[in-house]
Amino acid sequence: MSTTNGTMIFQFFKExxxxxxxxxxxxxxxxxxxxxxxxxxFERLSAEDEKKFENDTYDTEPYGRVLELKTCTPLMMRQMNSAIESDKYGPESxxxxxxxxxxxxxxMALMIWxxxxxTWELAFTPISSLNENLMMYRAVFNRFLSWALAPLGICGFWGHFTNGGVIIKKMREAHGEAIFFDVIQKRILGPSGIxxxxxxxxxxxxxxRAKLTTQMSKEELAAFLFHSTSYFExxxxxxxxRQAILWLTKTATGVTTPQVASVEAPPASTPSPGVSK
Structure with a gap:
């Protein structure tokens, strides 16, 4: 891996x-x-750390991944906009x-991996406003992270930290936000930190549709987690x-509740029960 003038390198959760x-x-x-x-x-690397890229130091990482952000070519644009059978199921394929x-x-986006x-490649179509397409940008980057982190034993779900633990949703309900369970290091990576x-x-x-807040059985929790992961293959x-989900099923308590307000996220500085700073 080598860098050139004008190239910037960022690392996910560098700390x-x-x-x-x-x-x-x-x-x-x-x-x-x-x-x-x-x-x-994603934090930009220092000049010293970028030199490690120039010396191919990071090639020794067995599960290291580099996502190269590319300029969108006319061929990529045609691929992004072409009609395919899976379009009836949603924008992702x-x-x-x-x-x-x-x-x-x-x-919107095309990733080759x-x-x-x-090294994987990603290109976006030119758009007028990132903020107007924020959910899509989050979703695409979190798909990349879901694939890249999986060999490290880190499993992603659409959702966020919340009062009492974590709330897991569908992608659109979560506005593209995801949380990642590192079952080896016993930590959760999310929008508000670690x-x-x-x-x-x-x-x-x-x-x-639920009338009361109830505890899921372990079988129900496993089925919910298998259905809700941001890993798509x-x-x-x-x-x-699969191993990460089974570990979570044994470790966590699944709760079904009819009210979003009852499990709203606390301030970022306030740890939730079940998670600690």
Missing amino acids: INLPIYLRMESDGFGPDFFNFLRSMH ITNNGVCKVYRYKG AFQNS QKISSGLSVYRIDP LQGLSVPI
Whole structure:
């Protein structure tokens, strides 16, 4: 891996040294995009750390991933906007060309990736406002993180920290936000930072049809988690993701509640029961 003048390297949750990086050219992106990267916990590397890229130091990471942000080409634009059978299920799709996989968020983004490769590519269509498309940007980046973090035993879900633990939702309900459970280090990575998993972690499911707040059975919790992960693959869930979900099922208490207000997120500085700073 090498950097050139004008190239910027960012690392995901640099404070815990996760081997997940973003590489991009400095021109062509406004301050809104860099603010977005900070909100996603991508921190720019120092000049010293960038030299490690120049010396190929990070190639030694067995599960290291570098997402290269590319300029959208006319061919990519055609792929993003072409009609395919899976369009009836939503804007996201994955196709396999035999060498790599292509993830598409129709009309917005295209990612080319393969688990055997350390460098993946992502391109966005030119858009007038990042803020108007914030959910899509979050969703695309969190899809990347869900795939890149899986071999490290880190499993993603759409949702956020909340009063009493975590609340897990559908992608649109969560506005593209995701939380990541690191079952090896016993911590959760989320929009408000890192929190340690401690005893009493509750996983909330909002169901307006429910009349009362009730505890899920372990079977119900497992089914809910398997259905709600942000990991999306043609072959189904990978072994590390399945193992992470089974660990969560044994560790956490699943709760179904009809009221969102009863489990609203506390201020970022306030740890939730079941998680600790």
